[in-house]
Amino acid sequence: MVKRNLVQSTRSIYLGLACLSLTLHLLLACFCLSVLQTACTPPASSTSSSIPRTDPQSRQSFSSPAASSSDKLPSGLQKANAFDPDREKALRTETDEEKTQPRPENLKQRVKGHSKLEELFSHPLYNLPRPPMQQDDWLLRVKADEDGGDEGSEEEEKEDFLPHDSECHTCRQSTSQEEGYDETTWTSDKETHPPWLRFHLGISRWELYDRKDSNLAQLTHYLATQPILRAVQKTGGTQLKLLITFPNYGQALLKPLRQSREAETDTNLFYFSDFERHNAEIAAFHLDRVLGFNRIPPVVGRLINVTSEVREITTDRRLAKTFFTSPAGNVCFYGQCEYYCSTENPVCGRPHMLEVSVATMLPDLSLAPRRSWRSPWRRAYSRTKLAQWETNPAYCDKVKQTPPYNHGTRLVDLIDMAVLDFLMSNMDRHHYETFESFGNQTFLLHLDNGRAFGRHSQDEPSILAPLRQCCRIRRSTLLRLRLLSLSDFGLSEVMRESLAQDPLAAVAPLLSEPHLSALDRRLAKVLAAVEICQEKHTDVIYDDLEEFDQNFEPQAV
Ligand SMILES: Nc1ncnc2c1ncn2[C@@H]1O[C@H](COP(=O)(O)OP(=O)(O)OP(=O)(O)O)[C@@H](O)[C@H]1O
Numbered sequence: 150m151v152k153r154n155l156v157q158s159t160r161s162i163y164l165g166l167a168c169l170s171l172t173l174h175l176l177l178a179c180f181c182l183s184v185l186q187t188a189c190t191p192p193a194s195s196t197s198s199s200i201p202r203t204d205p206q207s208r209q210s211f212s213s214p215a216a217s218s219s220d221k222l223p224s225g226l227q228k229a230n231a232f233d234p235d236r237e238k239a240l241r242t243e244t245d246e247e248k249t250q251p252r253p254e255n256l257k258q259r260v261k262g263h264s265k266l267e268e269l270f271s272h273p274l275y276n277l278p279r280p281p282m283q284q285d286d287w288l289l290r291v292k293a294d295e296d297g298g299d300e301g302s303e304e305e306e307k308e309d310f311l312p313h314d315s316e317c318h319t320c321r322q323s324t325s326q327e328e329g330y331d332e333t334t335w336t337s338d339k340e341t342h343p344p345w346l347r348f349h350l351g352i353s354r355w356e357l358y359d360r361k362d363s364n365l366a367q368l369t370h371y372l373a374t375q376p377i378l379r380a381v382q383k384t385g386g387t388q389l390k391l392l393i394t395f396p397n398y399g400q401a402l403l404k405p406l407r408q409s410r411e412a413e414t415d416t417n418l419f420y421f422s423d424f425e426r427h428n429a430e431i432a433a434f435h436l437d438r439v440l441g442f443n444r445i446p447p448v449v450g451r452l453i454n455v456t457s458e459v460r461e462i463t464t465d466r467r468l469a470k471t472f473f474t475s476p477a478g479n480v481c482f483y484g485q486c487e488y489y490c491s492t493e494n495p496v497c498g499r500p501h502m503l504e505v506s507v508a509t510m511l512p513d514l515s516l517a518p519r520r521s522w523r524s525p526w527r528r529a530y531s532r533t534k535l536a537q538w539e540t541n542p543a544y545c546d547k548v549k550q551t552p553p554y555n556h557g558t559r560l561v562d563l564i565d566m567a568v569l570d571f572l573m574s575n576m577d578r579h580h581y582e583t584f585e586s587f588g589n590q591t592f593l594l595h596l597d598n599g600r601a602f603g604r605h606s607q608d609e610p611s612i613l614a615p616l617r618q619c620c621r622i623r624r625s626t627l628l629r630l631r632l633l634s635l636s637d638f639g640l641s642e643v644m645r646e647s648l649a650q651d652p653l654a655a656v657a658p659l660l661s662e663p664h665l666s667a668l669d670r671r672l673a674k675v676l677a678a679v680e681i682c683q684e685k686h687t688d689v690i691y692d693d694l695e696e697f698d699q700n701f702e703p704q705a706v
């Protein structure tokens with residue numbers, strides 16, 4: 150009996166021990182699993198840093214060293230994280246956010262692969278070698294540190310960069326901190342400069358900007374998104390426009406929407422009476438770039454709140470006085486200027502939001518003076534008189550003998566401008582400007598394009614008078630025009646694609662289809678005009694490609 154009890158109790162002890170050992174094994178297994186999982190999951194910071202970034206600014210030197218080093222992660226490491234659900238989610242969120250942002254570079258990515266615009270820009274005619282740059286080929290230079298000491302010179306440089314307030318008559322001068330301006334930390338190091346300053350420092354004797362410079366996309370993004378700290382009326386010219394200032398002292402010229410994009414200019418209206426068009430300013434910048442000129446300061450479209458971004462912040466009393474609420478409940482203003490600044494011609498938000506064009510300001514005149522030239526093909530600006538060039542077919546012979554058109558590239562530069570203006574039907578090119586420091590050896594600034602793209606159903610042959618009368622054209626311009634007339638590219642197609650990069654394209658296309666097809670029709674007319682010239686003359690082509698390789702003549706061009 151005693152023996153039987155002993156056997157039973159021994160059996161239960163063994164059973165208990167077996168259960169205990171099983172529990173311990175289970176616990177050990179759980180512990181191991183959890184430890185192993187932790188070892189496989191990267192720390193939070195490395196998860197986010199391995200996310201591919203499409204934002205070019207995150208690649209810039211402005212980003213922290215940690216962020217930039219993450220871009221250099223070996224591809225194997227990035228692959229190991231590919232199936233992390235959290236990371237996948239974060240990736241999706243970031244991509245969705247980016248999609249909603251009006252970033253030109255995002256749009257560019259979406260069309261990548263079959264982008265006619267990119268194909269065009271990769272053509273040798275859009276990548277012509279420039280002669281080596283001399284010091285005086287740059288418009289501005291960062292002041293050299295004469296003492297050799299870094300710290301002292303930084304202060305000096307900061308002051309050199311500060312914009313002068315030449316346009317501001319009614320506003321206060323005050324310290325930046327009070328007004329909400331950023332503290333400037335710019336040094337002679339290019340990487341510390343905001344996009345507007347890089348643009349200024351990149352202006353050369355030959356062009357306003359380098360199309361391939363990544364700063365161009367940053368500058369347009371900057372213009373489209375920076376908070377507006379100040380808005381005052383801009384003097385000069387005849388129509389209402391504002392000078393706006395951003396927190397890091399960048400400035401831009403703002404032109405408001407005054408008539409719908411579809412409205413064709415009344416044929417009975419004098420060319421100098423038409424309203425300016427905000428979309429014309431934007432489209433002109435794109436057209437000039439597509440033609441390979443790079444002579445228009447970058448312009449973007451933007452939706453602004455006229456109440457919070459103009460009325461409530463303006464220090465311009467003359468402007469503030471003209472605000473009112475329309476019977477429809479929209480906030481309107483009309484400002485003070487020569488043309489259309491009256492209650493009968495208000496600029497109105499819906500009820501607050503207004504489409505505008507925002508153009509980068511050129512360096513202040515005190516830093517980079519400009520010379521204004523009266524165009525020899527200027528219209529009479531009279532209701533009764535005709536200009537000389539309209540009545541004298543041999544007018545160009547006289548111009549060709551007159552400085553500065555008798556020497557260098559000035560005449561073909563003017564003809565480039567006439568081609569641009571004919572394509573967009575701009576009859577308002579009475580003057581043009583150049584940077585004084587470059588003398589006569591420089592490009593022409595194509596400023597003020599607000600009266601372009603007014604009519605699509607008609608072309609204006611008189612705008613081509615300089616080409617028809619002088620029978621002269623730059624070879625590189627002609628070859629690019631021929632390239633753009635080929636079905637592989639198509640001016641209207643590349644323009645449609647280029648304009649789709651603008652933030653306002655999300656509201657409505659910047660140029661309607663009839664305007665785009667007018668571009669193709671007019672391009673054919675320019676090429677026909679050159680052919681007629683070539684039938685009569687032998688010296689039509691100004692060969693600016695002579696010094697380069699002769700292979701620029703593409704087979705089909
Ligand atoms: N991006 C710019 N940066 C600096 N100055 C500019 C810029 N655009 C225009 N300006 C200057 O401002 C002046 C007026 O601008 P704009 O010609 O666009 O005005 P406007 O009212 O259309 O003139 P107009 O009535 O003569 O057509 C120009 O002559 C030029 O000197």
Ligand SMILES: [Mn+2]
Binds near residue numbers: 386577597598600
């Ligand atoms: Mn104008």
